[in-house]
Amino acid sequence: MSDRTNLDDVTAKLLERAAPGRTQFEDLVVVPVFAVIAALFLGALTMLATGVDLPTIGRSFIALGVGSFGSLNAISETLTAAAPLTLAGLGLAVGFRTGLFNIGAEGQIVVGGLAAVIVGFSLPGLPFAVLMPLCLLAGALVGAAYASIAGGLRAATGAHEVISTIMLNLISFRLLDYMLRRPWVQKIGRDDPISKSVPENAELPKLLDWIDPNLRVHAGIFLVLIAVFVVYWLLFRSKIGFEFRASGANPDAARYAGMHSKLIIVAAMATAGALAGLAGANQVLGVLGRATPGFSSGIGFDAIALALLGRSHPVGVLLAGLLFGALEAGGRQMQVDAGVSIDLIGIIQALIIVFIAAPLLVRAIFPWGFRKPVNKAGGRS
C-alpha cells in the first residue's frame, strides 16, 4: 500500500515536470465536463419546476445531443455557431491575460463586420484569392483600430477599459444604424437598414454544400484553427506575449522590468480587437452575406463567458467555443423536438458558467472525478 503511494508521488512529480500539471488538466477539462453535467441536471430541475414532464425533458436532452453532434447537419451548425464565438473569445483571452477586462468585443465585431462588408461590395471585380483575404484584413484592422481607442484612452488617461469599451459598444450600434442607411451602403430598393450583399468572391466558401446546400459550415473554421495557433504562439512563445502576461500578472513588476506598459495595453487591445473584428467578418462573409442591425447578436458578450470558461487559454477557448456552439445548435433542436423554450438553453449556459467559475463547488459535488491531494494517506480513492 505504501509502495503504491510512493509510486503515485513519484509519478505526480514526474508528470508535473514533463507537461502541464494534472491540476491544469483538471481545470481545463475535468471541471468543465462536470460543470456541464451539474448544469444539465439543474436545468432538468428547472424544467420540472416550470411544469415540463419527465419524458419531454428526456426528449429535450436527446435533442440537445442529436442537434449538436448527432448528424452532419448538426456538426455543421455547431461549427458555424462556434466559429465567431471562438474568434471573439480568443481576443478577449488575450486581453484577460494582459489584465484588461475588455467588454467591447461586441462593438469590435460590429465595426469589423461592417468594414468587411463595405470592402466586399465595393470591390466586386477582384478575384476571390485577393478579395476574400482583403475583406478579412479590413475586418481585423478596423476591429483593432476600434479597440485601440479604448486601449489608448486607458494608456493615456487611465480611463478604465470596462467603461470605455461599453460606451464604444453603444456607439458602434448607432454607427451601424447610421451607415446602413447611407445610400452607398444600403441595399438598392430597400428602405430598411440593410447593406448591399457581398459578392460571391468575397464570401468564405461553404465547405460541404456539395453534399447538401443546407449545410452552412464554411471556411471560417480554418480561420479559427489558425487563430488558436497564432494566439497560443503569441501568448506563450513570443516576447510580446510574455510582456502581455507579465503585465497581466503584475503591472508594477512588469514596468519595473523595463516593459512599456502603455504600449502593451494598446497592443493587447488591438490584438483583441483584430480577433473580434475577424469574428464579425466571419459572420458577414460566411453566414449572412451582408450586414443588418443586430448582426452581431450578442456574440461579443457570450464570448466573455467563453473566454472565462476556457481559462483564457487558446485551447480552452476553442473547447468552450465548441461547447457554446453545440448548445446553440442543440438548443434549436430542443425547441424543434421537445418544444422546450429557447430561454432554457440560456439558463443552462448560465449554470455551466456558474459551476465553472466555482471549481471548488464542482470538486465538492463530484469528489470521485478528481485526484485527491497525494500526501493524504491511502492515495487516491
Added chain:
Amino acid sequence: MKHLRSNLIATTVAAAVTLGAAATASAFTACQVTDTGGIDDNSFNQTAWKGVQDAEAQLGIDGRFLESQAETDYEANINSLLGECDIILTIGFLLGDATQTAAEANPDQKFSIVDFAYDPTIPNVLGQVYATDQAAFLAGYLAAGMSETGILGTFGGINIPPVTIFMDGFHAGAMYYNEQKSADVQVLGWNPESREGLFTNNFESLDDGRAFAQNLYDEGADIVLPVAGPVGLGSAALADELGTDALKIIGVDADLYLTDPEKGHVYLTSIMKNMDSTVFQVIQSAKDGTFEGGVIVGTLESGGVGLAPYHDMDAIVSDELKAEIDAIKAGIIDGSIKVGM
C-alpha cells in the same frame, strides 16, 4: 453520501432519457418560425401562432414553433424544420430572404410567409400581406377626432414596408380628418413623403418603447401609435403611469386590450392585422391539398384587417365620431375613399 447523491442523479437522468425516447407522431404538422420578437410578443408572432393553435383545435393538426434569437438564426431555424413539417410558416418581412433561399433549395417543401410578397412569386411559397393602411386610416381619423392637443405621435420598429404601412395609413387618416373638419391635427414621427421618421431599430426593447413615447408626449402628443410589436408595451406602461387623459395608445397587430389585459385600459383601439385567420386559411389549404404559391391580401373587406372595439374607451368616443368611422370604412371598401397617396 455524495456517491449516493451522484448515483441518484445518474438514475434520474437515465430514466428521463428512456421515457423521452417514445416520441409522438401526427399526421400533419405546421411549424412557425418567429422573428426576434418571440412567440409571446403580444403582437404579430403571437397572432400568427393563434392561427396555428386554432388549426390545432379545429383541424386536428400538430403545431410547433421555433423562436429566433438573432438574425443569424433565421436560415438555421428554417433548415432545422425541413422535412419535419408539412408547412413552414415564417413570420415577418425580415425572414423574406431566408425563406426565399430555403424555398428555392427545397421545392417540395411548402412555405408561407407573413408580410412578404415575392415578385415574381415562388411556386411553393404563399405570401400573406395585408392592406393594413386601410385599418390604420380609420385609426388615424379616430385619433385626430379624439386628440385634445391636436398632436398625434407614431414611431416604428424598423423602416420596412409592413411597419410603415401602418404609419402611412395613420397619417393619411389624420390628414383626411383635417380636410373634412378644416382642422390642423399634426402627426409626429412619420413623414410619408420623405419616408423618414422615428424608428427604434429593434422589435425587442420595451425601454425604447417607453422612451420614444415619452419624447412624443413631451412634444405634445396625447395619442401615440407604436408600430413595433412588443416595444409598444413599454409605451403602454408609460401611458398607464401618466394616466389615459394625458396619453392614449393605439395598439397594432392584435387587439391589445385582450392580449395585454394588465394595461388594457390605455388602448384607444387597435389596428388589427388578423394574421390568425389568414394563417388558419393557409394551413387548411395545405392540409386539404389546395395549397398554391402566390399572394393573399387581407383587406377591410375580407376581414383580414380591421379596427378593434374601443372597449374601456367606448364611453368617451362620441357617437358622431363612431358613425363617421363606420361611414369611412364603408367608403374605403366601396373605393370612394382612397387611403393611399
